[in-house]
Amino acid sequence: MDRLIYTALSGASQTLYEQQISANNLANVNTNGFRADMAMATNDKVKGGGFDTRYMAQEGASGVNDSTGVAEKTERPLDVAIQGSGYIAVQDKNGNEVYTRNGNIQQDDQGQLTIDGNLVLGDNGPIILPPNAIASFGSDGTLSVTPDDGDVTATMDIDRLKLVDIPVANLAKNPEGMLVTADG
Template identity: 50%
Template sequence: MDALIYTAMSGAERALRGQQVHANNLANIDTNGFRATMELSTSRALGGYGYDDRHMSEMQANTVMDRTGTLKSTGRDLDVAINGEGYFAVQPPGGGEAYTRAGAITLDADGTMTVNGRPLLGEGGPIRLPQHTRVEIGSNGTVSIQTPGTADMQVVDKLKLVKAEGAELTKNAAGLLVARDNQALAADNTVAVQAGHLEGSNVSAVEEMVATMSLNRTFDVQMKLFKANDAMAEAGNRLIGG
């Protein structure tokens, strides 16, 4: 009976935490460039003498799905989407390097290109644009501008574009993607971008709803196990009490 309690408790906790992961995915179904979080359960032995046959279910939700989202045309010069595999590099608070598929670029007061308030990185660090009348982002990530009084486009910098498998990345507390080894990824010249477009979330509403329904059923089963354990405990007490 003691082992059954651990089984039911562990299973119920895993189901509840799994629902939180899928609820967060659904909440970001309209977030440009969002990468769905995947949840995986593993078995963990319970520490302490006499608990060798007790195991808990440990949920891991630190892997992202690298499926590509749908590209949407916006016609805006500063909107850019990754065409295929790859990520933009941004500078998170506190320094370092993080990665995102979001490409709705804005310019702050001093001309620094940012995505969701975080500086967009180029070959030499954050990209800062001088005064200009037009911006153009090439398919290889080059950023060109037309300065006032000129007709030619001049290359200012090049976006740092990287490539990594989903299993090589995890999300930090801010929801940005970072390398598991906390090292900066090398620029990859094979990554292509498409200006005037944004990538939608790669969350599938159907998949998330099915997963949530499955977890609801799992939680119901664990609650029935709790009730079954109570019934067995009561029967055992009656037998012992005569």
């Protein structure tokens, strides 16, 4: 009889874990670029003498929901939205390349483009805007700058957003909520 309690507790523990995942998903429903977590459970045989008649609930490989939300039009020239599949590559505080679909790009006081404090990567590394420039993104992710005097003849392309297309099965979330390749 006392062995049965372990089986019941493993199921209850898994249910609590799934409730935590659901609560986190609901709390972030309005967060730009948020990807919902998906909880998975498996059953494992309990090894021991006699027949394998007992199973314990175990946390399985979790996944990420890749469905997209509704894009909202803003009047900010640095905001971007990815149409279709793909992710924006950013560099986290540890120097690792991580991925997001959050297109709310900010410019810090050194001219670096950031998303949630992570450096936005272009084809040539982190993107840094020249001082006193008006920036805008093209539909292909090309970043163009115009001098602040408005002389459009002086407009030049300085970089292009690093966009990656990784199958969702190969992605996982890190503790900061950013997407990383499942192998690290």
